[in-house]
Amino acid sequence: MADLASRISKPADAPVEEASASNHGTSAQAAEGGNGGLIETTYDVEVKLSDLQNDTESPLYSVSSFEELGLPKPINDGLLAMNFKKPSKIQEKALPLMISNPPRNMIAQSQSGTGKTAAFVLTVLSRVDFTKPTQPQALLLAPSRELARQIQGVVQTIGQFCENLIVEAAVPGAISRETGVRASVVAGTPGTVMDLIRRRQFDVTQLKVLVIDEADNMLDQQGLGDQCLRVKSLLPKTIQILLFSATFPDKVMTYAQKFAPNANEIKLRHQELTVKGISQMYMDCPDESQKYDILCKLYGLMTIGSSVIFVKTRESANEIQRRMEADGHKVSALHGAHEGQNRDTLLDEFRTGKTKVLITTNVLARGIDVSSVSMVINYDIPMKGFGDREPDPETYLHRIGRTGRFGRVGVSISFVYDRKSFEALSQIAEFYGIDLIQLSPDNWDETERKVQDVIKSSRARPDYAPNPLDTSKA
Numbered sequence: 227m228a229d230l231a232s233r234i235s236k237p238a239d240a241p242v243e244e245a246s247a248s249n250h251g252t253s254a255q256a257a258e259g260g261n262g263g264l265i266e267t268t269y270d271v272e273v274k275l276s277d278l279q280n281d282t283e284s285p286l287y288s289v290s291s292f293e294e295l296g297l298p299k300p301i302n303d304g305l306l307a308m309n310f311k312k313p314s315k316i317q318e319k320a321l322p323l324m325i326s327n328p329p330r331n332m333i334a335q336s337q338s339g340t341g342k343t344a345a346f347v348l349t350v351l352s353r354v355d356f357t358k359p360t361q362p363q364a365l366l367l368a369p370s371r372e373l374a375r376q377i378q379g380v381v382q383t384i385g386q387f388c389e390n391l392i393v394e395a396a397v398p399g400a401i402s403r404e405t406g407v408r409a410s411v412v413a414g415t416p417g418t419v420m421d422l423i424r425r426r427q428f429d430v431t432q433l434k435v436l437v438i439d440e441a442d443n444m445l446d447q448q449g450l451g452d453q454c455l456r457v458k459s460l461l462p463k464t465i466q467i468l469l470f471s472a473t474f475p476d477k478v479m480t481y482a483q484k485f486a487p488n489a490n491e492i493k494l495r496h497q498e499l500t501v502k503g504i505s506q507m508y509m510d511c512p513d514e515s516q517k518y519d520i521l522c523k524l525y526g527l528m529t530i531g532s533s534v535i536f537v538k539t540r541e542s543a544n545e546i547q548r549r550m551e552a553d554g555h556k557v558s559a560l561h562g563a564h565e566g567q568n569r570d571t572l573l574d575e576f577r578t579g580k581t582k583v584l585i586t587t588n589v590l591a592r593g594i595d596v597s598s599v600s601m602v603i604n605y606d607i608p609m610k611g612f613g614d615r616e617p618d619p620e621t622y623l624h625r626i627g628r629t630g631r632f633g634r635v636g637v638s639i640s641f642v643y644d645r646k647s648f649e650a651l652s653q654i655a656e657f658y659g660i661d662l663i664q665l666s667p668d669n670w671d672e673t674e675r676k677v678q679d680v681i682k683s684s685r686a687r688p689d690y691a692p693n694p695l696d697t698s699k700a
């Protein structure tokens with residue numbers, strides 16, 4: 227099996243730092259020996275967000291300040307209140323192009339957790355006429371209820387000093403049937419937005435900006451592509467279209483260019499896509515039946531902040547929840563079978579740190595921003611195609627991107643147990659040019675050390691560059 231996977235055949239004792247080569251020495255070791263005695267000291271080297279933002283290699287790097295970008299004062303005040311000191315690379319590069327006139331379309335790619343949301347939210351706010359607070363002027367589409375609500379929250383927070391700003395979420399159950407949409411900014415899912423337009427509860431005639439977040443997923447013909455196309459066909463022809471994602475596979479890019487004609491483009495090569503702060507590991511499980519015990523052992527051994535466990539199906543999410551609870555672990559499961567309000571409560575509890583372990587499916591793989599997440603588990607390797615024949619590198623990247631947000635560090639652990647899962651993970655590693663660190667279920671001391679080395683670091687803690695959108699006390 228090893229020859230199949232040069233990328234994931236690292237010796238078991240490879241140091242953790244190798245996976246996060248430019249972790250800037252978050253943890254360093256000094257060893258001294260004498261008469262066979264080995265004294266080992268571990269110390270933390272503090273890496274601040276400002277250091278990362280001055281590192282030309284970092285996606286958080288920028289030369290300018292938000293003030294220099296020429297945004298209206300109330301918007302700048304919102305950024306100040308959020309403690310956003312400097313823009314990230316994508317914010318610095320994309321914003322001037324998006325806010326200039328005449329408006330031009332944009333296709334923008336940047337690594338997970340690098341501030342794409344603020345980039346498009348700032349553009350939206352700069353285009354809204356606040357004298358017409360109930361007239362819809364900007365529509366932001368996202369693939370899940372949770373992401374649409376999160377975007378609604380970001381618009382509200384950044385726009386807190388914009389007088390008369392009204393933002394609504396167009397997700398099932400949120401818009402009153404009597405009044406319809408009465409907001410200048412609407413963040414929603416394509417199905418609900420389509421229903422509202424059809425029922426004439428959403429006046430789209432004055433919309434100026436259409437944002438599609440997670441655009442590769444949203445435009446994919448296998449997914450939400452048809453719905454987005456239908457929504458777009460009902461909007462003003464002159465609307466400015468902004469497409470954002472961390473991933474844009476070639477075939478979707480071609481389609482995106484048709485969807486957003488003459489767009490400015492900011493693209494990355496797939497080797498540039500991984501986030502350096504995420505230490506990517508894999509657990510070599512002897513067989514499928516032992517995956518569950520290994521999962522419990524991981525949680526039994528370590529103190530982990532918040533973590534997300536990704537599984538393939540709703541049924542396995544429920545099953546793992548049931549078993550973990552029976553074994554004394556406090557966990558929750560969130561997936562598409564739950565009713566909307568219940569999903570909102572479950573995610574809110576996770577955000578505030580009331581629950582620390584969230585078992586979920588791909589429904590939460592994209593966009594969800596909870597800064598206290600220090601570990602992501604791929605209990606099942608993400609697969610795509612008929613009969614799950616091929617690995618799904620995009621979903622892998624989005625899933626692990628739930629940790630390591632905006633300069634923080636985190637760990638991802640992918641479970642492999644047979645030839646198929648092993649090969650799939652090797653192909654994903656090959657695609658991104660990453661070296662995965664092997665964890666062995668036969669050496670728990672070492673597993674614990676490798677994982678804890680990362681998640682005990684200051685950059686994994688929730689108080690590292692606190693995120694004002696999080697109310698987590700974790």
Ligand SMILES: Nc1ncnc2c1ncn2[C@@H]1O[C@H](COP(=O)(O)OP(=O)(O)OP(=O)(O)O)[C@@H](O)[C@H]1O
Pocket residue numbers: 309310311312313314317336337338339340341342343344471472592593594595597627628631632693694695
């Ligand atoms: N300029 C900034 N300074 C400090 N923090 C920032 C800045 N811009 C964004 N952030 C914070 O960074 C975190 C990640 O941002 P965001 O959710 O927009 O990432 P993203 O690029 O959309 O990621 P994903 O690809 O996973 O959707 C958020 O908590 C946000 O508040």
